[in-house]
Amino acid sequence: MFVPKEFSFAENLKYLSNAPNECLFHIKDKRVYKAIPIEQETPVVEISADYENVMTIRFLGGTTPSRKWVRAAIARYVRDWFDLDTDLVPFYDLAKTDILLQKAVDEFHGLRNVGIPDLFEAICWGIIGQQINLTFAYTLKRRLVENFGRHVECEGERYWIFPSPHNIAALTVEDLAVLRMTVKKCEYLIGVAQLMVEGKLTKERLLDAGDYKKAEKMLTKIRGIGPWTANYVLMRCLRIPSAFPIDDVGLHNVIKYLRGMENKPTKEEILQLSATWTNWESYATFYLWRSLY
Template identity: 75%
Template sequence: MQKENNNELKIFVPKEFNFNENLKYLSRAPNECLFHIKNQRLYKALPIEEETLLIEISADHENVMTIRFIGDTTPSCERIRDAVVRYVRDWFDLDRDLLPFYEMAKTDVLLNGAVGSFYGLRLMGIPDLFEAICWGIIGQQINLTFAYTLKRRLVESFGRRIEYDGDDFWIFPTPNDIAALAVEDLAGLRMTVKKCEYLIDVAQLIVEGKLTKMQLLNAGNVKNAEKMLIKIRGIGPWTANYVLMRCLRYLSAFPIDDVGLHNALKHLMGTENKPTKEEIGRLAANWTGWESYATFYLWRFLY
């Protein structure tokens, strides 16, 4: 990291990184409510400790990404600035060495075209555990468009916002915002009662310290972490693996039941029917240790 001035930070990025490819991923949902993209710049409200910052992220120069603080949201100290850098590096998975993945993918009939077309794409994360689990629960058994509608309703009902230059920048609700609610309080979201119960349950577990990111990171391996998550009501193998790949960064996390993955494989293989789980297992035999990235790159064919 290079400090330019109080309102700007420079982050050096790996050679195997393409900001525009990542913006294409982030642009796939027009109903996204947690960030804005304008003129190849990404804008997001970011709560760090007691401060709420509005950041602009751009990459006008090769191997450098710029974070600029908008308005009067300049961090008060170096600790907050460092936390912003950590969040952005985590969000874009910038500390990952992708060369081994690309070497593997070159020899894989399904991934070879993907990495050739989308070189520099990173597995865009959801650094906040509560947000990641909520997104996984919301997305269960519904299409992506409706999932974004439900997320927007949740955020605009129980999150908070800051306004700048005529735009609203929303911040995802915290566990404390949701833990004390009753299912009836979520009725306006028009989400199933079960999903409302699951969201409240997860919020309460996090507030009580019974579920933390560190616990899952200390699980030892992806299977242990998955077992910890699926003990929670409302979290099955698909949701668990989605959270493990997007938030915890377990490279072996593999949402093998994901409909998007099935559709991508069907498209690439030119078949009329989606592959069975057994067929996917055979197709993924070479992906060991990179299942999460393989899944993310295959999703890219769908938008």
């Protein structure tokens, strides 16, 4: 598939390689390997970019889907994962003169807001990551995936698939005790899974809200989802450009560092510094995060 000029597979690979203890994809020899479930099929793909402006998706080990629409769905998933349909030119133009962004966009040029296309996975990741460090969050995710997800074997490798809402909705807090996660977080995961199984929470419903603030409000009404988690999901899964996790500690730390401040910035200071980011808040946040990790 063709990719935009403002896309660097190498930069995105570097970002993915920084994930400690990742369990949902492998990286080897400048290629990404992942199982992508589509309905009853679970193809395993190799994603590479050996030629400029072209990304190649290859199905491994006889997992090529027989149906054309499934192959098309896999291509859409990959485009979404790497956010290939967003034109980054306007963002780069505004960042050139932005005191917080100019260094990050120069250093990580071609990086995309690498997303989490599956809504349940995105919300779970947001909940799991609340008020803990990133390394421990990845440990908890691995426990969740390996205890309640499934896997496929392909060419001598094991590929894990994130649990579906149906896998989690029927469980109890006691069932999730194996994760060694707080009781409240276990309750939140089960509650979100139940809402999704009942059809009350879907990607389509959130996108149909028609307004960023309305979608945020729909999410924050759910137990366990505060403004940070809501904006994280809107940013990484729904691709809402103005999603802005303004309360994020990492964002505060990087602004403090870049501005040489003695204390972390106040919300008012962040709003002032981000005044020109309109409709690019999510990308600005992602690039600033990247400069931290």
